[in-house]
Amino acid sequence: MKRMSFVQALNDALDIMMAEDERVFLLGEDIGHMGGDFGVTRGLFTKYGGERVRDTPLSEAAIIGTAVGAAMVGMRPVPEIMFADFLGTCYDQIVNNAAKMHYMFDGQFKAPIVIRTAAGGGFGGGPHHSQSVEGWFMNVPGLVIVGPSTPQDAKGMLIACIENDNPVLFLEHKALYRVRGDVDEGKFSVPLRKAHIAREGTDVTIVASMKMTHEALAAAEELAAENISVEVVDLRTLRPWDTQTVLESVAKTGRAIVANEAPKMGGLGSDVSATIAEECFSHLKAPVKRVCGLDTPIPFSVPLEKVILPNKDDIKKAVQDTLAH
Amino acid sequence: MKRMSFVQALNDALDIMMAEDERVFLLGEDIGHMGGDFGVTRGLFTKYGGERVRDTPLSEAAIIGTAVGAAMVGMRPVPEIMFADFLGTCYDQIVNNAAKMHYMFDGQFKAPIVIRTAAGGGFGGGPHHSQSVEGWFMNVPGLVIVGPSTPQDAKGMLIACIENDNPVLFLEHKALYRVRGDVDEGKFSVPLRKAHIAREGTDVTIVASMKMTHEALAAAEELAAENISVEVVDLRTLRPWDTQTVLESVAKTGRAIVANEAPKMGGLGSDVSATIAEECFSHLKAPVKRVCGLDTPIPFSVPLEKVILPNKDDIKKAVQDTLAH
């Protein structure tokens, strides 16, 4: 066990996998001697060389296409897209190439790639450097979407993703990069498709992920002082997500809040809310509530950004409203 | 009133708008002397010339970018993307350029473009020519998504979209192109953001759109024979959709089915289901049910495609199950 940041945990995972398996290689913009915009690949260029830590031009479609092609012939590419907002420039490659390949060729090919990317807002990055993009991809069968919230999960899930045979979109929330936590040393993996009960409680379930898990935990802590017992479920895998853990929790508490940083309409929050409402109909004592971003792009000005992104207080209020129902 | 096909209705709308407003122009692949893959622009090249009916190369990003740029300086472009499946190649232009422009420049620019595209499956088109893509765009603030189900709405909504100041993704379901219906002559518009009660009923509400509206109506007809009275709400505008009409209907019937051709997870169906469940909590006598595509890409083989796409019988069964709850 070692205390390290989210960035270091990711770096550690890449290092372990590259040392162990020479099929693993990285490609992306400025991931080489610079070590990536956020330092996730720092040191790997020196250690593994430019063949396996490849700087690319600003060719996002080619980055993903290259990864897919290499994966088809046995490699384990880990492409980086610097900011998740840029995924629109390679959307087709992800959705129509990586995600469909295994199915349309009926199992003859697979595309085990892990697309790492920095997502999320809250730092004045403006409309093109701040988005939560899971909603863009939630309706894409064949794709796995992962979004860890702790350094331990970041490391263990990145390892699990690299070992998994499916194409993965691996979301790293920028607000979490500097978060520190205890991380197991050496190689281990945290299972995909398994949500994590980040806090146990009995009165209400909050389903969250990434940064919102931290907001939910903070809200839960404050609510505890009001004698409200909150269970926080950290989804971790966003597609296909772990309905079982979520539904069991809601069956127990009878109340649910779904927290997601992206806009409410058409987002992950809607999927979780709909599934809970359909499957826990008879257990629900109050309507599920979604606590999400407002239906706007993300403004540059920090005070404005604060208005549109959901936070701990919004979650708290939703819990209180739900209990008052 | 004149009987015409969906394709003719769209063609009529374009013709009317081009005749009336010289700012309106079309661009896309093979929309010129060929008249488009499905004939929607037939005759317009001859009538309005190659300046206003522009054949492009296979440059989807440039098609949308060109439309956005022209719209910024007062034009009213109507770009065509031949198949909706190809929207992944211009996803960034739609999501980060067209949809955000008005907001990020705080109202100084707008991007009134109408992206027409052929969507939907059921004809053996295979994985890259059959998708229902509204789910890809449902989480994108600033974008309008429209999907008519009748020739009358196709014409009236296309006119409304061209006159609207927002960027619109206009989905034309391929299975509806040959559907005929009565259409008002001359210029008229069908309002955006207003769902349509396609059939009145009292026992259960089915919320649908595009081809699924027809499947729902067919199911409703058969269910009537079993003395089940079904209300069918045709959304027509998918983003932002008309919550009021839907919620009023469900408040009345107390039961809801949401039918959507796309995969269930992360789709439009989830958004509608979640909203109904949250807002009509006390009216609901049974859980909302989503009748959607299975969580797979779309296979080429027609019998397999039939397995994964939802149809009238699936809707019927869902209604019966809901009533049996």
Add this chain to the structure above:
Amino acid sequence: MDGNTVLELYRKMWVVRAFEQGLEREFKKGNVPGMLHTGLGQEAVQAAIANSLRKTDAFFPDHRAHGLLVLAGTPGEKIMAELFGKATGVCSGKGGSLHSADPSVGNFGDNAVEGSMMATALGVGLAYKMQKRDDLAAVIVGDGTAGRGEWHESLNLAATWKLPVLYCCVNNGYAISTAVGDSHATAELYEFACAYKMQSVQVDGNDVVEAARVTAEAVDWIRQGKGPFFIEYKTWRWQGIFSGEFRPAEEIRYWKEEHEPMKLARDYMVKNHIADDAVLEQIKAEVEAQVETWITFALESPPPDLSKATANVYVGWEVETR
């Protein structure tokens, strides 16, 4: 070029021709679902490519390369069955015309989003290089693809990284109805490669001898580790647009009669005393008969088992059924 090779190329061309003619006939009868693009008129290009690749190479066929899929070594009936959407097809009927892969012969399948494969091919080339194989990745694209952003991203990266990628650009003059020169800065697409300082040639794609020679040379170049190569094959597709013919009569006559690939090959062989009409007729008859057996196989094959509809979405994970 030695006589046997030319004869072999001629047989290959007939495989393409007969395959597509049979397929078109069955499509018109309603036996083939979806859309149909045929390689009729482009037989020489496909034969030339097939002649130069080996099974350990990768190739990404375009939407008109059905014949090439067979020439690569997949039993014809398995390709035909795929196009009929049958259980016995290479992808169990799930891919169809635009997605018929067969890794065992290096066929990496088509991707119906034109241009997408140009990016995928980079990855195969890169991996082969990293794996120290001297195989290559060939990607076959139409002139229409030259408009796509991936065209540029691919050529630039292949050139920069000196990847073993062979670009086979089938310039048949049109993208559906749009003439190549009307939508691109040049109608001579091999010129585009100048931006990347990439080896690049234009060749008469209807002259199978020339096309095969140039392709072999390009493959050689790539195998020597010198980087990518771009070939523009000038040819013409017989298929017009869905709603019919739109090209000038004289153009049609030139390509379908005067400069027709079968005729050019026949003329060459007769002139060079490689074969006489009787031999050539026999090749045609043999191939045609064989194609009929593939069609019969496809027609008689069962549809895919319905459980295939939800199989292989994720590796190792099941998805919900109804």
Add this chain to the structure above:
Amino acid sequence: MDGNTVLELYRKMWVVRAFEQGLEREFKKGNVPGMLHTGLGQEAVQAAIANSLRKTDAFFPDHRAHGLLVLAGTPGEKIMAELFGKATGVCSGKGGSLHSADPSVGNFGDNAVEGSMMATALGVGLAYKMQKRDDLAAVIVGDGTAGRGEWHESLNLAATWKLPVLYCCVNNGYAISTAVGDSHATAELYEFACAYKMQSVQVDGNDVVEAARVTAEAVDWIRQGKGPFFIEYKTWRWQGIFSGEFRPAEEIRYWKEEHEPMKLARDYMVKNHIADDAVLEQIKAEVEAQVETWITFALESPPPDLSKATANVYVGWEVETR
């Protein structure tokens, strides 16, 4: 070039320099949110472009063109305030550094997804042509953008449709940390235009006299209806990467001392007796003082009204608030 023009260019360069230096200082103090890219070292390019465009032209600035936004005619305090995220900014603080548009001077705003604007510029050029205006659309892009698919889609269409688009490619040698020659088939990006048979030149982007002359000629060419023009400005950015400097000391010395744009301009003016040091110092001082007033304005401006957060998502429609 006549003396007054050069003096004017020199003043413009100082607007860029002083603006960026003031901004950088405030950024380090924590007064400027988000990320910061500065145009330091690229003053001559921006002055040259500003010198040739008129208010009815459209331009799409890149992420280092803050100074150009002011040179185009927007009051400096409104640009500064935007970068501070203030209510008084051109976009009420909603756009920030990467999205500061001002249609009144033809500033169409940046788009932080590099390359995207290359497609948008096509539309403006096309519309101006359809509207029979003789204005043009200029798009400013870095060398890094040369990797993007939109680069190709844009150049191809502009050339094919002969659109009035001016491509201003600011080749400062690097995309963040990656040298232009390491990720592109050529480090001389004007060569890329050969694929499109587009008029194309490379110019010393630190020599404001040359840069201005070439830009004016290109603009002239476009206004005559001859189609697009591509200019590659060879220059160098002072800003390294976020975590510091990574470029060789000799390279730094060359660009920051020997071949520095202010110095080159001063040398030119002194040699040609256009101005003496005193005059030049005065220009600098005047501009610097003015920039300080803009900074003060920005600092003292209020943050945007919170209602702005949900304003102007849709034209004419409201969105839900909390």
